[in-house]
Amino acid sequence: MSQTTVTEEPPRPRPSVRPTTLRRPRLPGWSRGALLLGSAAIGTATGLVAGLESRVQWGLIAALVFVVGGFALTSAVEGRRQAVDRLAASLVWTSFLVAVLPLASLLWETIARGIPGVSWYFLTHSMNGVLSWQDGGGIYHALLGTVQQVLLASVIAIPLGLLTAVYLVEYGSGRLARAITFFVDVMTGIPSIVAGLFILSMWIMMMGFGYSGFAGALALSILMMPIVVRSTEEMLKLVPNELREASLALGVPKWRTILKVVLPTAIGGITTGIMLALARIAGETAPIILLVFGNNMINGNPFEGAQSSLPLFVYEQWAFGTESAYDRAWAAALVLIAFVMILNLAARAVARWKAPKSGR
């Protein structure tokens, strides 16, 4: 940059950058609809002429024509910047649609293929004596297993998780708290199969216990704990400090303040977090394969002998590969997805219902 002249020189006129009018040429409103129809026609025509089997390919060709054609047209009429803006908007919309398609298909397939198989009989009978190619059988044993394993896992994970969160928010400071925070985050990312392998190596291979629902629950509790800690921690942080100080100023000891004031204030959010964690572990399969092993019969004792569980049931039925088994797999998948979704929706309802009414 040369130190030339200029102190109060009036700005050089640059007619090239200044728009002479605020209006700019615009494509008429109907052009987009016309383009859409045109691209659909081109997509269909190309598909017919080239003899493409898949309608998806027709659609892709049409979408490509629409995006590229729109860009060219806007570019020619409205200018490059507008064209880039339009292109970005099209891509954002496309990415949304691209993501919706598989997810909608997943839900649709599960519901459509699952509904015929779900019945009262299906929910109340086990697979005892039913061969893989036979119709019939049910998921009672698996439902029972899932419920027991999830409850056992909660009994372990919830107190530990709550207390850890209390420590982090109310007591913790310094290196220990930072280390715990970091490892809770890292723990969230542990693959479920690794948690399963850990319990396998410790509980079954080293300590010599057998396969059981409880072993599965141990692994599930490892997956559940960090979620409980994280969500509880967030909720406790939202409790205003004035509440704690008011209680302490009345001479209430800290532990009673936490139990009687802090936790009740945050209970709605904490419940939500716990229910979301339950929903997450209820769908876990990998540790169950390693630790609970699977069982076609009803085993009501989670501490002794192999059990089943819903996700494991889905996996086993899929693995049989017969039509009857596939039907059972879809039906069980539908029950599982409904179970998880109901937990989720209930959790969010609790969050809304029990949201701390914060005055200003």
Add this chain to the structure above:
Amino acid sequence: MGTPATAPRKNTVRLGDRVFSGLSKGSGIALLVIMAAIAVFLTIRAAIAIAHNEGNFLTTFQWDANASPPVFGIAVLLFGTVVSSVIAMTLAVPVAIGIALFISHYAPRRLAGIIGYVVDLLAAVPSIIYGLWGALFLVPHMTGLFDWLDRFFGWTGIFAYDGTPARSLMTVGILLAIMILPIITSVTREVFKQTPKAHEEAALALGATRWEVIRMTVLPFGRSGIISASMLGLGRALGETMAVATVLSPSFLINASLLESGGGTFAQNIASQFKEAGSMGRDALIASGLVLFVLTLLVNGAARLIIARRKEYSGSL
């Protein structure tokens, strides 16, 4: 504020307080102990397996852990895990950024709220259901795409396709991409929403179009958030078990073509081999699990560090 005179009971440490703080501190420490125990137990069993291994743990293309002597190596698993996760990331990250932008900047506000909610719900769909859908719906529907890829890009070798059922690493990658989409989307969306309004308005006032506003303010501001969200997604993809176990037709070979069946991943191999594994077989699977554990630990740790750094940075603003 209180003078010593007004605090006569200062020295009497309440029993209740001591017990409660001890309990909560104990739980925190228990958590650290569990993390350490995971590392220790896995390492012990892995060491036993590796000591008996007659093959090279890193380079052997074979998994005969139940044979005597046992011969096994993770080369194929490492390749399959990394390749399928990379495919998943390549597909999922741009789409997730698109959806996040759609929710934060393009969709009408009510629609945006609903979509955000649905994305959160989808993150909760159990992976076995993705697996079932992948195996029974996605696999048969991939052949058209694979034929097309083969016709135009088959000469590269990577996209060669023989017309067998599409139970390959590519299908796995696509399924994993669909599975990690919700988590990446919801993290990036939160970051995009935090872009200071002041910066967006500054760009608008300079005469920027909507896309230019996003390019000048939202994307630079959210860059570290995008990176860490992607790594969280990567962590999930690396460790995913059931979706891979149901879709992939495994083999202990590395196939040059991503579209043809074969290969394997750590998690899938553990789930598929477990029931036939004897004592040594299990130790060998645990050894491979340890590698997976370290891999996800590194990826997640890095993601968390990036998030933490970003918090400090935005806190000082």
Add this chain to the structure above:
Amino acid sequence: MAKRIDVTGLTAYYGTHKAIDDISMHVEPMSVTAFIGPSGCGKSTFLRTLNRMHEVTPGGRVEGKVLLDDEDLYGPGVDPVSVRRTVGMVFQRPNPFPTMSIYDNVAAGLRLNGSYRKSELDDIVEKNLRGANLWNEVKDRLNKPGSGLSGGQQQRLCIARATAVEPEVLLMDEPCSALDPISTLAIEDLIGQLKSTFTIVIVTHNMQQAARVSDRTAFFNLAAVGQPGKLIEIGDTDRIFSNPTVRATEDYISGRFG
């Protein structure tokens, strides 16, 4: 190059809430017009309708006409992007792009509008930083981030960024309210220089500032909280401050309310 603004019957809404009601006025080219009035009287909202920034706020909606010379900003076929390109804006809190260097901040608007040679861009950046009385302070660290500057320097950087695209009109929304007195003085001096090139409209809470920098002053008021803001009177600054025609203006200026 500076343009005249004629506003007729302008009403602005946030959703169903009417923020300002039926405002008509004109703004002279190459002059400084100050908007004063109590908090919530809609002066900032009104300012934001002058470059179509109001509609960026969710639920923001405008009725009425704003003529820039002879062209209606809200006319059919008018592109808001061109409007904002022609009517620049400086905000209450300095908001340089945190991820860009000082140089890139000034060049940001130009880079949107076309490609420039490096030497051309260097010249424009230097000219505008000089114009904002900032050149001497930053010429040795043009590649450092703009967020490293002091508040007053950041605000002058934002002014340089706004002037670099050579708008016709420059809107300033309480540009000094986040600054210390010395930085405020620097900005006020700068406003005095800029009016030789631009039509300037400034919103301020500070009546001394309005008296010091502006040629004309408009007083806004609202009947009660929740009611829409209205323009009470507008005229030469000297007259408004010495001899207001409306009682409310006099009360406000003499500090009896607001």
